[in-house]
Amino acid sequence: MTMNEHPVARRLWQAVAALLALVSLLACMATPARAETAAEKYERLREELEAQNQQLASIEKDLKSAKNTRSALQQQQNILKEQINTLVAAINEANLAIQEKQAEVDQQQAQIDERWDEFQMQMQAMQVMHDGGAVAMLSSAQSLYELLTFSDTLQQISEKQNQVLADMQAQKAELEARKAELEEQRANLESAQAELQAKQDQLSGNIQQLDSTISKAEADKQAQQDVVDATQAAYDQAEKEYEEWIRQNSSTGSGHISDSGWMWPLPGQGRITTYYGGNNGFQSGHGAIDVAAPKGTPIVAALSGVASTQSMHWTYGNMVLIDSGDGVVTIYAHMDSQAVSNGQAVVQGQTIGYVGNTGRSSGYHLHFEVRINNVKQNPLNYVSYS
Helix, strand or coil, X not given: CCCCCCHHHHHHHHHHHHHHHHHHHHHHHHCCCCCCCHHHHHHHHHHHHXXXXXXXXXXXXXXXXXXXXXXXXXXXXXXXXXXXXXXHHHHHHHHHHHXXXXXXXXXXHHHHHHHHHHHHHHHHHHHHXXXXXXXXXXXXXXCHHHHHXXXXXXXXXXXXXXXXXXXXXXXXXXXXXXXXXXXXXXXXXXXXXXXXXXXXXXXXXXHHHHHHHHHHHHHHHHHHHHHHXXXXXXXXXXXXXXXXXXXXXXXXXXXXXXXXXXXXXXXXXXEEEECCCCCCCCCCCCCCEEEECCCCCEEECCCCEEEEXXXXXXXXXXXXXXXXXXXXXXXXXXEEEECCCCCCEECCCCEEEEEECCCCCCCCXXXXXXXXXXXXXXXXXXXXXX
């Protein structure tokens, strides 16, 4: 039996393995997390600020849309109110016309009733003449013509009365028909008013909902603005810390270089796309020059000095800062990769990196910056392409 096969030995080895695993875990737990660099903090806060501003812009867009919709609904409601007021006025006019027409109908009916009473009295009188007074009427005739036409006269009187009554009934029927038309018009107006009122009520409900939405959006906007302000403050602080990083890695002094002069940082490449103080598409007042070059073109140190590096800075991308002493600093940014390390001494003309498109960049180029006592200068006052 081997030692590994022995139960006691196997348990011993298991215990040792468990102990080693525990020691390894404790070692990992004890290892402090790597501190966030100024560039990493700057980039993180920039991304957070951009995201927060986008969210704020989205809220503001929704708020503006809600307000525009509310304004449109309010205009529609105002138009409906005017239409309803017009209909109410028309309904009132229709009611007045119906009342006037009803008065005419009532007056016509009174005339008919009065004429009917007269007609009945005449008919009764004529009946009396037929029944017993005809002889007296005939004996009172003054001429043969009156005697012969007496019966016709009574017939004509009866027919005339009937015609008058018929005409009056026709006038009354015409008045009632006109009244019915007016009542139908009023009913149509009232129906239209009811429909418009329903639409107005619906619009009022929609406006109330939008008011609630707008109130919430305004509250969300204020809350988001607070977040943006806080992130902006942290971002501004990170920018100060980054500038402080540059200051800490930069010397101060007379600002003069005692050696033979400066070297163009991109041998063989001289197409300047943005001059000092110009607009590079991201900002105006550019504090450097941008020189276009193919990806991977070697970048050399314009002066000798000590290198400081940052990787993936949100603006500069991969960058190298060279402090040449006496307050003179050169910065090389947007590199595809760096060829020197932090704290390394470099000599003029040494390759320190390669042209890239990292950071806030829209094409392959070198951002070349000169600072004298941490104040940006026009690089073309010191270097020229030859």
